[in-house]
Amino acid sequence: MSVTGAPDVRRLLPDVLEVAREHAAETDEDARFPTEALDALRRSGLLGLLVSAEHGGLGGTAREMLEISDRLSRECMSVGMIFAMHCQQVATVVEYAGEELRASLLPRIARGEVYIASVTTEPGKGGHLLTSQSPLAGDGEWLHLDRMAPVVTGGAHADGFLITMLAPDADSPGQVSLVYADRDQLDLEQVGGWNPLGMRATHSVPMKIVGDVPAAQVVGRHGEFREMSTRVFAPLAHLGWATCWLGAAAGALSRTLRMFREPDERKKRDLRSELLLTRLSRIRQRLDTVHALIEHGLVRYTSQAEGADLSAPPVQLLLNAVKLTASEQCLAAVDELVELTGMRHGYLRGSKLALERTLRDLRSASLNYANDRLHQADGALTLMDAEVRFA
Amino acid sequence: MEDQFATLLRPYLRFLPEGEEVRPDARLRDLGLDSMQAIELLFDIEDSYQVTLPDERLNDRTFETADSLWRAVDEERDSGGRS
Numbered sequence: 001m002s003v004t005g006a007p008d009v010r011r012l013l014p015d016v017l018e019v020a021r022e023h024a025a026e027t028d029e030d031a032r033f034p035t036e037a038l039d040a041l042r043r044s045g046l047l048g049l050l051v052s053a054e055h056g057g058l059g060g061t062a063r064e065m066l067e068i069s070d071r072l073s074r075e076c077m078s079v080g081m082i083f084a085m086h087c088q089q090v091a092t093v094v095e096y097a098g099e100e101l102r103a104s105l106l107p108r109i110a111r112g113e114v115y116i117a118s119v120t121t122e123p124g125k126g127g128h129l130l131t132s133q134s135p136l137a138g139d140g141e142w143l144h145l146d147r148m149a150p151v152v153t154g155g156a157h158a159d160g161f162l163i164t165m166l167a168p169d170a171d172s173p174g175q176v177s178l179v180y181a182d183r184d185q186l187d188l189e190q191v192g193g194w195n196p197l198g199m200r201a202t203h204s205v206p207m208k209i210v211g212d213v214p215a216a217q218v219v220g221r222h223g224e225f226r227e228m229s230t231r232v233f234a235p236l237a238h239l240g241w242a243t244c245w246l247g248a249a250a251g252a253l254s255r256t257l258r259m260f261r262e263p264d265e266r267k268k269r270d271l272r273s274e275l276l277l278t279r280l281s282r283i284r285q286r287l288d289t290v291h292a293l294i295e296h297g298l299v300r301y302t303s304q305a306e307g308a309d310l311s312a313p314p315v316q317l318l319l320n321a322v323k324l325t326a327s328e329q330c331l332a333a334v335d336e337l338v339e340l341t342g343m344r345h346g347y348l349r350g351s352k353l354a355l356e357r358t359l360r361d362l363r364s365a366s367l368n369y370a371n372d373r374l375h376q377a378d379g380a381l382t383l384m385d386a387e388v389r390f391a
Numbered sequence: 392m393e394d395q396f397a398t399l400l401r402p403y404l405r406f407l408p409e410g411e412e413v414r415p416d417a418r419l420r421d422l423g424l425d426s427m428q429a430i431e432l433l434f435d436i437e438d439s440y441q442v443t444l445p446d447e448r449l450n451d452r453t454f455e456t457a458d459s460l461w462r463a464v465d466e467e468r469d470s471g472g473r474s
Contacts (some may be wrong), residue, residue, distance in 0.1 A: 172406035175421050226420060230451065311451035380426040384433070387446045 009064050010071075012044040017075055024076035027201035028357050031194055033157045034201045037072075037079045038115060046083070048110030050090045055102070056110035062091070062236065062302060066243040066294070073247030074254065077361040078201030080247055082115075082154055084240030088233065089116040089162045093180065095232050096220035101180060105160070114182075117158030119209065121151045128373070129234065130226050131173040132166040138215060143168075143179060145186070146210045153204040156190055159183050163209065167223035175223035179213060186211035198360030230311050235301045235319050237369070239294060242326030245365050246290045249330040252358045253283055256337055259345070259353060279340045286329040286336075297322040300391050313381040314391040320378050327365035334359045392461040399439055400457055403432050415458035429454055436460075442467040 019040040027034045041047055049065060051057020065087045073080030090109055093102065093116075108114045120129055134147035145165060149155070160182050167175040192206040220228050257280075259265055270276070297319050304310060310319075338346035338355050346355045397413040404413065404422035424432065437443055444453070444463055453463045 170421075172421050172423050174423070174425070223421065227451075309450055309452075313446075313449060377426055380430050383430045384449045385446050389446060 009046065009049060009058055009060050009068065012046055013068065013071055016040040016044050016046065017071060020072055020075040020079045024079075024201070025354070025357070027076070027078065029200075031196070031200040031203065033154060033203035034076065034079050034082070035157065037076065038082065038154075038157065041083060042112030042115070045110070045112060047086060047112050047115060048090075048106075050087055050094060051106045051110045052094070055106035057106065058110075062239070063298060065091075065236075066239060066298065069240055069243045070247035070250070073244040074251030076201060077244055077248040077358065078199055080244040081199065081202055081241070084244055085118055085153060085237070086116055088236040088240055089118055091236055092162065092178070092228060092232050093219060096178070096228050097180065098216055098218075100216045101219070105180065114159040115154065115157070116160045116162055116180075117152055117154045119147075119149045119152055119155075119161050119163040119207075121149050123148050123150055129164075129229060129369070130176060132164050132176045133173060134165050135170065136165040136168050136177055136179065136222075138168055141215055142212050143215055143218065144212050145179060145181065148191070148206070148208055150206045151204045152207045153202045155188070155205050155207045156203060161186070161209070162219065164225055170223060174226065176225035177222045178219040178225050178228060180217045180219055181209075181211055181213045185213050197363055198357070199364045200360075230316075231304065235297070235310065238319050238323040239297055239301060241365070241368060242290065242294050242297075242322045245326045245330040245362060246287060246294065248358050248361055249287055249290075249333045252334050252337055252353065252355050253287065255353045256341060256345075256355070276340065279336055283333045283336050283340075286333040290326045290329050293318075293322045293325055312391070313385040314389045317378055317381050317385070318391040320374050320381075323369070324371055324374060324378075327362075327368070327371060331359070331362040331365055334362055392458055395439075396461050396464070397457065399435060400432070400460075403428050413457050415456065415461070417457045419454055419456060419460065424454065436464055440464055440468060 016037065020034065020037040023034055023036050045058060046068060048057035049060040049068065053059040065084065069080045069084040072083055093105060097105065105114065109116070122133055125131055125133060137144040145163060147165065160180060163179050163181060164176050165179055166173065167177040187210045189208040190205050191208050194203050194205050260269060260271060300308065300315055300318060310316070334355060338359060340346070341353065341355065345351050345353050349356050392415050400413050403424050404417070404419065406421070406423040407413065407417070433444065433449070442464060444467055448463050453459055
């Protein structure tokens with residue numbers, strides 16, 4: 001799967017997968033960040049997956065990013081999301097940061113020293129990605145940041161942050177800049193706790209962020225976040241999240257199937273039952289639908305290299321459909337697995353199938369950039385495409 | 392860009408200070424045009440100019456500036472893309 005000559009990144013995975021598996025139940029129980037899995041990711045070099053070999057990274061592809069997110073999420077969806085979102089940040093730095101920032105930051109990421117968290121939420125606007133109410137101040141040499149962020153995944157553990165801010169001298173909330181800041185360049189205050197239904201190990205806390213960074217730490221041109229979002233940030237978010245959700249549901253189905261096939265279990269259950277077969281088929285159908293959409297979305301995403309325009313409504317609609325469909329179908333698949341396996345294996349917290357945790361984790365999918373908001377955008381995009389072209 | 396087009400655009404640019412004219416290089420998104428308004432603006436243009444912008448023109452490049460949008464409208468007028 002990897003580019004000819006590039007190292008096969010999948011050989012780096014087993015250690016990380018084992019650590020993620022080992023701590024999945026406990027980090028969920030305690031709602032704490034999976035530091036052991038992050039350390040394993042640091043050691044593996046996978047934090048630098050999307051950094052080029054020239055900067056010391058693995059020179060991996062978006063496809064490899066998704067493959068690894070899938071495998072991690074089968075063990076622990078929080079770890080998968082942490083990895084996928086880090087890669088999304090790195091891809092944005094690789095594509096848009098200036099030479100100075102790239103030369104200093106990318107080798108550190110490749111060495112596993114920098115895990116990057118994303119700061120895009122603001123009070124009052126929720127997860128609305130393309131606006132900001134927090135102006136960047138500055139004197140040309142320095143940029144001053146001062147903002148609240150209600151949800152920062154891994155905020156207490158990240159080594160660096162990519163932060164959306166209102167561009168200096170902006171005329172409207174839509175002129176958003178993206179700024180990179182090292183942890184030690186910021187005064188960070190955690191202003192609340194984290195005790196959610198699921199995704200508990202992402203430790204996504206509210207933070208107050210204040211600091212000054214050199215002007216060269218702006219990523220892309222000031223006020224141009226929208227373009228970065230259309231081309232890289234949003235597509236990789238949707239593809240990455242959807243892959244984590246699919247991985248979590250696929251892991252749940254796989255654990256269930258292995259249990260059904262154990263000799264002792266086979267005696268307890270009629271595997272030729274029409275109800276059981278129909279349910280399994282429906283679950284698998286949901287996952288294959290999501291997989292096909294992700295594959296197609298990935299092909300469209302990578303076709304940018306040949307000059308394809310990702311801002312065209314049919315492409316935007318497809319990439320949004322990846323997110324919307326995955327968030328609904330993966331949850332529905334695991335819900336159906338709970339129905340199929342029943343109270344003991346499906347609903348109890350201590351069950352080795354961990355369907356209960358997976359179901360709670362997947363309940364976040366529709367809220368992780370709210371589907372309601374995405375449908376509003378899709379409605380407008382649909383009106384734009386009266387011919388109804390498909391990407 | 393003709394004056395009538397600037398007048399048509401004006402209400403969609405809520406962050407353009409009052410009394411300031413719509414310049415050809417005015418960046419529409421920066422001045423407040425979001426995706427919901429973009430579709431309303433499109434209908435407004437189609438009604439006012441009796442043109443239909445083809446789907447392949449409905450992308451970020453066309454809606455980038457007042458001038459890029461005007462050129463799309465003007466070219467469709469010339470090529471007879473009347474509805």
